[in-house]
Amino acid sequence: MPSASRRFAVLLIFAGVALTILYFSGYSDTIDSVGAQLRPASKEATQQPIVVEDSILHGHAIAPKLGNETAKAELGRAAWKLFHTTFARFPDKPTKDESRALKSYIHLFQRLYPCGECATHFGELLQKYPPQVSSRSSAAAWGCHVHNKVNERLKKELFDCSNIGDFYDCGCAEDEKEGGTKAQGKAETS
Numbered sequence: 001m002p003s004a005s006r007r008f009a010v011l012l013i014f015a016g017v018a019l020t021i022l023y024f025s026g027y028s029d030t031i032d033s034v035g036a037q038l039r040p041a042s043k044e045a046t047q048q049p050i051v052v053e054d055s056i057l058h059g060h061a062i063a064p065k066l067g068n069e070t071a072k073a074e075l076g077r078a079a080w081k082l083f084h085t086t087f088a089r090f091p092d093k094p095t096k097d098e099s100r101a102l103k104s105y106i107h108l109f110q111r112l113y114p115c116g117e118c119a120t121h122f123g124e125l126l127q128k129y130p131p132q133v134s135s136r137s138s139a140a141a142w143g144c145h146v147h148n149k150v151n152e153r154l155k156k157e158l159f160d161c162s163n164i165g166d167f168y169d170c171g172c173a174e175d176e177k178e179g180g181t182k183a184q185g186k187a188e189t190s
């Protein structure tokens with residue numbers, strides 16, 4: 001008959017082996033899942049169309065509340081810059097596809113905006129003032145208008161929207177003149 005201390009030692013060894021197996025099986029799962037994200041997509045996966053349904057564009061705001069006022073203001077300034085510059089660089093005469101892309105982008109921008117309470121208010125604004133995406137000038141004027149609605153609610157000074165074109169002129173006219181060729185060249189070398 002093995003003594004109690006011997007039985008205890010055997011039990012300890014079993015427990016140790018079991019824990020080691022459990023630890024390494026969990027660890028390899030993590031490596032696999034990270035590895036899977038880094039692997040190039042298969043041909044089959046890239047051929048799957050991405051369908052953005054209406055319910056995805058119009059769902060609830062996804063991010064939680066952003067309590068930190070400094071972070072909220074910094075994020076806001078950066079986001080507005082991106083928002084207005086996107087409109088300033090949008091085609092004058094967009095195709096149907098380009099207009100649909102912009103409209104979807106605005107709705108997803110709202111849903112995923114990292115300040116949850118801002119996103120909820122902005123969602124209400126989008127319902128009241130649906131995105132205007134038929135041309136660069138209509139998109140820019142619409143963007144200015146909804147930003148002013150946010151300014152109004154936050155008791156900020158209103159922006160003069162007649163200056164919107166000049167204000168967000170990024171000085172990229174040369175790139176535009178050279179058109180797709182330059183853009184393609186850049187993409188190839190990057």
Ligand SMILES: Cc1cc2nc3c(=O)[nH]c(=O)nc-3n(C[C@H](O)[C@H](O)[C@H](O)COP(=O)(O)OP(=O)(O)OC[C@H]3O[C@@H](n4cnc5c(N)ncnc54)[C@H](O)[C@@H]3O)c2cc1C
Binds near residue numbers: 073080119121143144
């Ligand atoms: C979609 C969205 C929703 C937001 N909701 C909230 C919220 O609910 N609560 C909250 O506290 N903060 C919110 N913010 C942040 C807020 O709007 C400001 O960005 C933040 O308070 C910093 O303000 P600011 O005075 O520096 O100027 P911002 O409003 O950030 O503007 C940046 C610059 O844009 C220019 N500008 C101002 N008005 C316009 C306009 N109408 N059109 C074009 N350019 C303009 C000015 O040069 C200004 O300095 C939101 C931001 C975004 C992008």
